[in-house]
Amino acid sequence: MRLMEKIYEMAKANKQRIVLPEGEEERTIVAAQKIYEQGLATVILIGNKERIAAKARELDADLTGIEIIDPETSENLQKYTTAFYELRKNKGMTKEKAEIIVKDPLYFGTMMVKLDDAEGMVSGAIHTTGDLLRPGLQIIKTAPGVSVVSSFFIMMVPGSTYGEEGMLLFSDCAVNPNPTAEQLASIAIATADTAKLLCKIDPKVAMLSFSTMGSAESELVTKVRTGTELAKQMRPDLAIDGELQLDAAIVKKVADLKAPDSNVAGKANVLIFPDLQSGNIGYKLVQRFAKAEAIGPICQGFAKPINDLSRGCSEEDIVNVVALTSVQAIIKKENA
Known part of the structure; x- marks a missing residue:
């Protein structure tokens, strides 16, 4: 169903x-x-x-x-x-x-x-x-224990095998223009919990960047890397990894080459974008080019x-x- x-x-x-x-x-x-x-x-x-x-x-x-x-x-x-x-x-x-x-x-x-x-x-x-x-x-x-309100889209890509049989969660695509590392960690955790409770899937969270596991160095990459480590420390029960390029996050062949030791790479179903520009552009690209159904934006973090x-x-x-x-x-x- x-x-x-x-x-x-x-x-x-x-x-x-x-x-x-x-x-x-x-x-x-x-x-x-x-x-x-x-x-x-x-x-x-x-x-x-x-x-x-x-x-x-x-x-x-x-x-x-x-x-x-x-x-x-x-x-x-x-x-x-x-x-x-x-x-x-x-x-x-x-x-x-x-x-x-x-x-x-x-x-x-x-x-x-x-x-x-x-x-x-x-x-x-x-x-x-x-x-x-x-x-x-x-x-x-905000809800107790939540530091930031964020948003997500449920992307349903017809005929795709990526994510959860073509379903992926994209976050944050509507609320936070330039989240800090701490906010990225909070967004990742919130979206993982949403995936589990609302979408009934086992979340595999990729923290997206233009770098994969140290392939590039920049303050932009450092933010994602730090956010990943914070999220892992806060919720060791969740499968969260990064930094990962988009292809390494969802394509197994690329993941095997770029991030062979990752428990998320190649099978991510939750994608956390580093800023609002990339998130908003990303979901609209998939919606238009892949003819995906984009459900949202749905807010998370409010009481x-x-x-x-x-x-x-x-x-x-x-x-x-x-x-x-x-x-x-x-x-x-x-x-x-």
Whole structure:
């Protein structure tokens, strides 16, 4: 069974409340209907009810059974305002300013997740990653023991034998522009745990570079090498190795030549990129040239699941990320 089929089954078996703060956006409205019809989640749209209803009529979308909340008129506005003020008062927040901020759909949705009125949130069809991260870091914050929020893509490459029968996790491709060695170690560990818990695979993590096991020297290589050693020290139970060039990470013949003693080289299914430029370029190259399905970006490291979308996303992308967010919420509850 393909990964997303398994994800859909898990989501349907234990429906979670997922808030979509871009409720007036066309793809989001169409996706909300699909999510409801497939029983993947109890979806909540945020926005002006009249505008959402009018847009739904234009799109011939049926939103029957889907909750719509307008922050301006919500009975929970004062509860969220007070809670947000308490969270931020030491940063100079006033009650008056808190109410204005919480009326923003992204902040309102994040407060819903914070106060357990929803189990997760998905945004990004019209907002940037930074727009999602700001309320996320201010309100949800990182999970215990996690030092950095990062992201990953699940790459499904048709007909490929690389990774886990054509499935690989790419990280970080959306959040950290130039992670330190310490942050690279944290990202590697988080993505390995994600691979195990969410994707149900045995993670083999390659720390990518333009060098393989000392074939080149540079401060860029040193960062990856240091990050690898830190990750190994922090989690000796995980198969993590580097630095590795991409071909050495996934091609056995190349691995046998360049890194014969590695327990990861030639069979990696989790690829950790040294910076955001390489990660973002890398996933888009694979998506376009290999016609891969790129599922994500999915965030990891938050105390509760909130997830980003590409602004070029389709309705189906939104459905997939909602399902994944639901399963993240289920896993967090099971491991609480």
